[in-house]
Amino acid sequence: MSEQQQLNSPPLQAKSPFELRVNLGRGVPESDVRTALATGDMGFLHSFTTGSTVDGPGVRVVAWTTGCQFRCVYCHNPDTWTLSNGIPVTISKAIEQLGRYRAGLKIMSGGFTLSGGEPLMQDRFAVKLFTAAKEMGIHTALDSNGSLGDRLSDAELDTIDLVLLDIKCWDAERHRQVTGMEVGPVLGFARRLADRKKPVWLRYVLVPGLTDDPEHISRLASFAAGLGTVERVDVLPFHQMGRFKWKELKLNYTLNDFQPPTGDAVEHACAQFRAQGLEVF
Numbered sequence: 001m002s003e004q005q006q007l008n009s010p011p012l013q014a015k016s017p018f019e020l021r022v023n024l025g026r027g028v029p030e031s032d033v034r035t036a037l038a039t040g041d042m043g044f045l046h047s048f049t050t051g052s053t054v055d056g057p058g059v060r061v062v063a064w065t066t067g068c069q070f071r072c073v074y075c076h077n078p079d080t081w082t083l084s085n086g087i088p089v090t091i092s093k094a095i096e097q098l099g100r101y102r103a104g105l106k107i108m109s110g111g112f113t114l115s116g117g118e119p120l121m122q123d124r125f126a127v128k129l130f131t132a133a134k135e136m137g138i139h140t141a142l143d144s145n146g147s148l149g150d151r152l153s154d155a156e157l158d159t160i161d162l163v164l165l166d167i168k169c170w171d172a173e174r175h176r177q178v179t180g181m182e183v184g185p186v187l188g189f190a191r192r193l194a195d196r197k198k199p200v201w202l203r204y205v206l207v208p209g210l211t212d213d214p215e216h217i218s219r220l221a222s223f224a225a226g227l228g229t230v231e232r233v234d235v236l237p238f239h240q241m242g243r244f245k246w247k248e249l250k251l252n253y254t255l256n257d258f259q260p261p262t263g264d265a266v267e268h269a270c271a272q273f274r275a276q277g278l279e280v281f
């Protein structure tokens with residue numbers, strides 16, 4: 001990245017991940033990107049945000065990575081799909097940034113959450129950040145679509161206190177339709193987390209006409225309850241806040257006519273998870 005490009009970059013800290021950010025890492029040579037991915041000495045971040053109370057317990061600092069292999073039709077941050085849209089950040093700078101919040105996070109019983117994009121697209125960078133956070137005594141959470149969990153060894157998983165696992169749909173065909181990818185590895189990762197007694201918060205985006213099939217939700221709820229490690233379920237109502245990004249990026253957005261779920265529909269989905277004995281928020 002040239003000096004001029006660095007000067008033109010927005011700050012790493014953003015008010016929210018809804019800020020549209022593109023092409024911020026385009027100046028990094030391909031060979032440097034490959035080295036970064038292999039070593040984790042440099043990562044690509046959409047932004048850092050502070051003050052989140054929904055991405056893990058307490059108040060959180062969240063680092064949003066770029067790069068995702070899913071193509072969720074309702075994704076509200078499609079600018080995070082492409083690695084090179086992120087700001088190149090050395091691991092030492094990312095750790096230094098995190099260290100600034102260390103004392104405050106402890107006071108607010110919070111921690112650090114790595115989200116995206118899909119953070120495990122940059123698995124070596126993620127491991128280094130989580131290891132450093134643990135060394136600083138900071139609670140760690142990974143927000144992931146779960147499909148790349150095999151990239152982490154058991155020892156590396158131990159640097160993560162909590163996994164926010166986004167399961168997009170129980171049904172294999174619908175999952176493919178929603179994300180373009182298979183659900184099998186996601187469910188496999190969920191089982192592995194359960195075997196290792198790793199706490200999980202399950203996240204489920206409710207889109208009327210797409211992910212609201214009661215049979216699919218019921219089977220997912222039963223699966224989640226059977227894991228024994230799901231501490232809470234967040235049913236997240238679909239919204240249109242990311243639509244402008246699809247337009248700006250000239251992507252084909254297919255949910256223009258989709259409405260957010262009604263309060264009753266959200267409550268019905270929540271009740272299906274509660275019926276399996278799960279805590280729902």
Ligand code: SF4
Binds near residue numbers: 069077
């Ligand atoms: S997994 Fe997340 S970041 Fe990736 S496409 Fe889906 S919603 Fe977007």
